[in-house]
Amino acid sequence: MAVHILTMLARSGDENVKSECIAGSVNTNAVVIRRLLGQLNNANLVVSQTGAFGGTRLARQPEDISLCEIYKAVCCGEVFALHPKSPNQDCPVGKNIEAFLCNLQKEIDQSVGEKLRQYTLRDVIAKIELAYA
Amino acid sequence: MAVHILTMLARSGDENVKSECIAGSVNTNAVVIRRLLGQLNNANLVVSQTGAFGGTRLARQPEDISLCEIYKAVCCGEVFALHPKSPNQDCPVGKNIEAFLCNLQKEIDQSVGEKLRQYTLRDVIAKIELAYA
């Protein structure tokens, strides 16, 4: 959804886009969009303006926003989950497996980040416009 | 948790390990373990035996089980989520973004798989035994 939102903004250039309008395309409620826009704003990817004729636009050019930045701005977890409760510290496996898995998570996360860094919003627009050209 | 379980089994060699015993190390209920063992069994990673003195053991040697296989056996989603509802098909972005994101998901998933394929259960054991040597 974050990619969807930013793609919409990218296609509108400097014009402010209303959360209601984005919600229509994403097919959800405007508040859901505004929540995501808040996260994207925290990551300095978008700029919002309150009041009449307000709305949101990209903070940078589409070619300067990678999918990795978007992912980091809104991601809420890791690729795989760790133990919900800490394992038994009296067991040699339980005592040491968490550190191992935690390192593995970081490694995987980095690998995902590198992949996502290969794409920018500009690439997304290109792919999408190609599809209905 | 799946990695934890399989590491326990790997360290027990050909001996059957009871779900109760694994639960003690993972710090959870035996049924939770048996549920995961069921998935690992479907993936032909473990062999279980019911009845008295039953339990579970690895189906193969630890060096022949990669973390990628474990991940695929128990993974229940993707790295990032797609739209909960389908986007608006009357919008050029909404109409085409899902296909793009779906392809991206596959690409990322493959990249994660390649990373995880670099590690086997044997490596996990080595790391863990190093930690308390």
Place this chain on the structure above:
DNA sequence: ATATCTGTAACAAGTATAGTTACAATTCCC
């Protein structure tokens, strides 16, 4: 036969997300 395990169904509790309503704060335009 009996004791011991697994496999699985059923259910409760906790947690997360999405969607919704409501409203204060902000801003433009007249």
Place this chain on the structure above:
DNA sequence: GGGAATTGTAACTATACTTGTTACAGATAT
């Protein structure tokens, strides 16, 4: 200044998912 429009955010509901738990049938060794 006043009214209309829009964001930001709080609060609540509904849904869904995961975990943990109890219960029990089926299988197996002694």
